[in-house]
Amino acid sequence: MSLGKLAERLLHLVPVLLGVSVIVFLMMALTPGDPVDIMIGDQNVTPEQEQAMREDLGLDLPVHRQFFVFLGNAVQGDFGTSFYHRRPVLDVIVERLPATIELSLVALIIALVTAIPLGVLAAIRRNSILDKMATVGSLLGVSLPGFWFGILLLMLFAVHLQLLPVSGRIGFSSEIEPITHFLLIDTLLRGRPDAFWDALKHILLPAITLGLPMTAILMRVTRTSMLEVMRQDYIVFAEAKGLKRGRILFRHALKNALIPTVSVAAIETGSLLGGNMIVETVFGWPGLGRLVVESVFLRNYPLVQAAVLFYAVTYVLLNFIADILYTTLNPRVKL
């Protein structure tokens, strides 16, 4: 893809992102209940102080002006103050972000390393028991409610077998001074294999729960595209040439079959973000998803607003990356 095309596609994102911020702004602007009242709580404030707070937050402006103030601030990373934490919203979010990113990445890795081999196996052993089990498995994978699956895993592995911890990111005794804030990396950088093992044990169940629907979808995509590729002339030709089956599968077929898998994986990474709210709540994972859910109950609206915007922007960017990946990997597609 040429640089011009890339710039053009990027430009297309502008109206979408603008629309997203309008919706997020409206979502909160139309929320019943006055933010100033919530901030004041049960403190004693004079009407003058209240008015000053209102002006400070720009709430005395007409709605369209309020939107531009919101947008201007948002672009500069200013999302206001978290009522609950009494700190800038952005700080609170940034603090929680590494836990969520780490969990999503591990879920993504689990999904990729299980879905691709299973999908390939199901395709080359079409209609075998394994293929049928994979089909049933993927159907189950998309039908299982994540919160329930997580609880079942907890009951089995944490309560019954007592192999894995019930909640949190790491045990007390394994806590370390953060470097990157990704615990699986930091524990290794600090030379603490025991702590690494502990962090791994903590992340395993939430990551499996989060990754399950994605595994199901990717397995299906891989299977279908592998079957498609195996029908192509060049594979038949390679077989006719007498090439070894393994070589045909991995050198010729898989390379092409993975194109849809990779782009679907990029799109589905966006869906992982949506699943975070559930999984982090079930496993007491101290990430952004849980923060959002807590903030809804605390009526901590600026934080909810910023988080919704953050999720949407990330989602748009991931879809953009998925598009780019698809075009770059597959030269036949010209967008």
Place this chain on the structure above:
Amino acid sequence: MTSAAIHSPPVAKASGAGQTIFQRNLRQFAANRLAMASVGVVLLFVLLAIFAPFIAPHDPNETDLFRRLQPPAWQAGGEWAYLLGCDALGRDILSRIIYGSRISIFIGAAVIFVATTVGIAAGLAAGYFRGWVDVAISRLVDILLSFPYLIFAIGLMAMMGPGLVNIILALAYKEWVIPCRVVRGETLATRELEYVEAARALGASSAHIMVKEILPNILSPVIVVSTIRIAHVIILEASLSFLGLGVQPPTASWGSMVADGRAFILGAWWVSTFPGLAILLLVLAINVASQGLRDAFDPRFQE
């Protein structure tokens, strides 16, 4: 669908003797035993929901502290009158599951109904009128698609507060986009067909062409997509209820029942397990049935 057979020779060509394409598809669907079994399961849940007061052995909200966390009947301490055991307030879990099916099915159906109606109207308008109408609708669709579903619904629920109508609205605000995209695409293709042109030449109004000529012929893919989406909506509603943002207590909903059981996974596994199993069963049945529908009705999946 009979009008489809009359109006659109390219789509609805009879294959067998005196069979419309619809009848043939229906026969194909009926031959799919797994799909039919799934339809049976779905119907069973619908009957449970409708006749809940007659089927449920107990009042779903009747608390009995002597039966607090009573195990299911086959475990020590269980009673056959309380087959699946009781929750932390001594309420009968089976009865709550039966009543909970009302919430899941009603919300699933209501959201899909609202979303499909709005989606068809918007999609027809975008695909038929094109131009600025299409640009405006398609932009809105793009923007709504940029939100992960759950966070969008959570944001809306935070704004609107809990309640049955609000859940339906919160989910429908985004859900209509899906039928809309299908309808728009199909309309764009269909509006150029000869029979539509013929209707236009005869002086039919735009509304007539959209509703009477185009809509019947594009309904199959819309129905297929809508049935698949019901399963998603049911899981989303359960997720919202699980997070405490859905239907409020004491009303039984499967998601909040699973949430109730979270505190008792150490000793009372049944509190979370059975309601979750109900969600899985219903969603799985809908998914299998809709896959059968798709295989039978969507020409793209026919060999």
